[in-house]
Amino acid sequence: MQLALPRGLSDHCPLVLSIDDENWGPRPLRMLKCWESFSGYNNFVRDRDKWSSFQVEGWGGYVLKEKLKLLKVALKEWHQSHTQNIPARLVFLKEKIEALDLKGEAAALCEKEIEELHDCTEELFSLSRTNSSICW
């Protein structure tokens, strides 16, 4: 990008050439393949939940464009609540399992705790698979 600035005391303007690899114009939509593996994703995008809930007036092309824009925002929120920060959630699950294991060593776990342990283990495995499948 070449930019001319006010000339000040000279009769020539200073020119600034800057090449910024962070400035590539509008950010493209990023879609993570692993989103599909989360339950509720398909419903969220396609069916009742989002796409049809957007109310846009106008001709077809405009409606499509606006709906895609709205979907991008909705996807961002969905991503934040479902898939963001997987490493931290993995740590959290491991700690929780560890705590329940230790508790089980000391005394018998109640039914609710056993169920929680199962759920945590299941989620840990599924999230670990997802985490390693993400291609950045």
Next chain:
Amino acid sequence: MWALFTMKIISWNVRGLGSFEKRRDVCQLVRGKKPFILCIQETKLPVVDVSVCKSIWPDVNVDYSFQPSLRASGGLVTLWDANEVEVWSSMSFDHVLVILGRFLKTGESFVLVNVYAPCDIYRQQVLWNNLSNKLVSFLDQNVCICGDFNAVRCLEERRSVGSVFNQVWSTNFNNFIEGNMLVDLPLRSRNFTWFQGDGKSMSRLDRFLLSEN
């Protein structure tokens, strides 16, 4: 591969770097824009020493190369932030100051040509010829040529009262750009870079030209 990394270069014909006010102007620009490299045309200084460089670029570890002015005319200086840029050689011939180096963060090497072209058509053609001969030795390198070319590419780049547009002048310049396969970047924010100050005469005399790769 100019497009692969972040960098900033400023080029400015300052019309004399001798006065305190002018140096302060340049200093403010540099502080605001934080370039890696600063190319100045028309220093009008027979010698550019460390104290001049420090006065216009005080905040960084600055290094420089200069071409003395001929009496009170011309003079080039190229300054760089030594923490961002390493320069291993510099050379100078009529109206041209070249530095060869690399950007430290990316390792990308470059050839930077600082130009202050003469304002008559014959001497200018000599410059285009000399420069073209030189550029042959920089094939396949990232070449950036910047400065005051004292020429416009077409009628639209010049607005003036009383004088006639010289087509041959522009054709020579265009042949130089196209013959060396240089990319002439569009200018943002305004159409002209030089103003006579009467509100009537203005031209686009300054630009950056980049090699194609």
